[in-house]
């Protein structure tokens with residue numbers, strides 16, 4: 043994974059709350075078996091049906107930072123929601139509240155899911171409205187996002203931040219514990235179910 | 244070791260801890276059982292291949308095909324090319340990595356969360372994961388069932404563990420006796436309406452109390468299934484005699500000395516006297532009515548006896564805006580009696596409510612009746628086994644005589660991914676778990692209901708309780 047530190051990009055306001063993962067990427071777009079190319083499904087219903095939808099506006103077409111309402115990413119666990127945001131070009135999403143699974147998935151794919159206060163969300167929306175197409179600067183180590191004059195701090199858990207700034211892969215970290223995993227397996231009780239050999243077939 | 248009283252969830256955590264996280268790092272938790280399906284696994288298998296990693300425990304992994312599969316003409320190749328490709332990828336990957344798979348046409352095929360319990364693979368005291376949020380279903384057995392994303396699927400494949408941050412715990416106390424026509428589905432819809440669709444965030448919910456103890460395993464599964472709809476990471480019920488009776492004799496349930504050892508351990512899996520939950524909720528089962536959703540998230544529900552709420556009475560501004568938007572999408576007006584809302588389609592299916600008891604309960608109501616004109620009813624068993632069992636009991640005939648379609652097992656109309664979808668503007672009473680915009684098809688409108696409400700609705704053509712039929 044690439045190391046993430048400080049970057050800039052156009053910030054887009056998504057003024058909705060409770061955006062669930064079926065809205066972020068409807069199920070029909072989940073059928074690809076590769077890990078890329080999901081940008082076509084991002085907010086597909088809204089992009090397809092609402093000409094005024096924020097990402098349909100030319101100034102926001104290349105945005106990289108999303109500022110959205112609370113309860114973002116609820117519902118289905120589909121990681122495709124994160125891939126769709128990432129493939130569209132987003133590097134960070136800011137919201138007053140994320141669904142747990144979405145936040146976990148984001149951290150694994152190098153998408154920053156930064157938690158901000160509702161008043162900062164309003165202030166960021168206002169800053170973007172006053173100057174659509176404005177670029178925001180995200181400083182992950184300092185946990186700061188700056189839009190023009192406005193500087194807002196965001197929350198991200200320490201461990202995810204460390205992994206993102208170091209560009210570390212989770213599986214690699216875990217495999218350093220091979221001995222502990224093997225020791226745990228050695229004392230697992232024999233009643234615990236096994237799928238093989240198959241029974242009941 | 245300290246003698247601090249522990250909740251059930253804390254005991255499971257303690258018993259699966261491989262490495263305690265230091266300095267803010269998550270704990271490393273061992274995973275007992277990994278369920279996989281075609282949608283969230285291809286990229287994970289690809290990841291293994293790219294990194295040259297092995298699948299650590301194929302003997303703790305099992306696959307089934309459910310999300311993309313059609314529910315009729317299953318002998319034909321899957322018509323939709325992308326769906327067929329995804330299912331084929333699962334078949335190829337499981338073959339390459341030596342994973343057991345139950346494919347379309349196999350008697351153990353079905354929705355992943357119906358298949359695990361039915362085979363006796365889901366037992367108390369396990370950590371169970373699947374790249375699917377409704378893995379919470381398995382918590383009904385006193386296990387920790389957690390829905391995960393595809394990166395985590397790959398992580399479990401490679402290491403049989405997951406780095407997880409500890410959860411908070413919430414007790415959901417449901418005391419009393421349900422009235423006739425009120426079921427597990429109504430309990431969970433009422434819970435979600437009470438704590439909201441995000442009220443469980445960061446928590447593992449433990450369902451407790453006399454009304455929960457009185458439920459069958461199937462009812463408990465319905466409740467745990469929808470924990471995720473309250474935003475929770477998992478939901479669970481402590482195992483008891485009902486659990487043990489359900490498991491004994493199932494293909495993969497332990498036998499002999501293993502059964503005895505398991506039983507001894509399972510009986511320790513209750514929240515200790517004096518253990519403290521981070522939050523508690525109380526629900527009175529005696530006063531519950533059948534519940535139904537009016538909006539576009541599962542927290543937007545009311546008693547079937549009530550009317551569509553008026554958003555202007557909601558004080559929280561973002562909730563009010565969400566309610567207004569939901570009513571517009573649902574094409575409903577405040578004050579309309581829920582029972583006056585006509586539906587086009589009734590869907591009896593999904594991992595929430597398509598087990599044998601659900602089918603029996605619905606069949607009981609439609610038996611000897613004819614469905615309302617212009618209403619379509621689809622009955623989709625949760626697994627091929629459930630279908631066979633239902634056919635052995637003659638339930639298929641009851642549904643067909645009523646005018647319903649009798650289908651093969653799969654996720655079907657629960658999500659708009661396979662051929663079973665609603666059209667734009669179509670309205671459904673659905674026993675599934677999500678009423679999000681577009682969930683059952685672009686522009687489709689969903690009212691979540693229990694199996695018996697679904698059945699009564701199919702009889703009358705408008706949202707109805709079984710008690711509306713008695714005349």
Ligand code: SF4
Nearest residue numbers: 377593594654657658
């Ligand atoms: S039935 Fe619905 S909720 Fe259950 S696994 Fe299938 S798609 Fe998911």
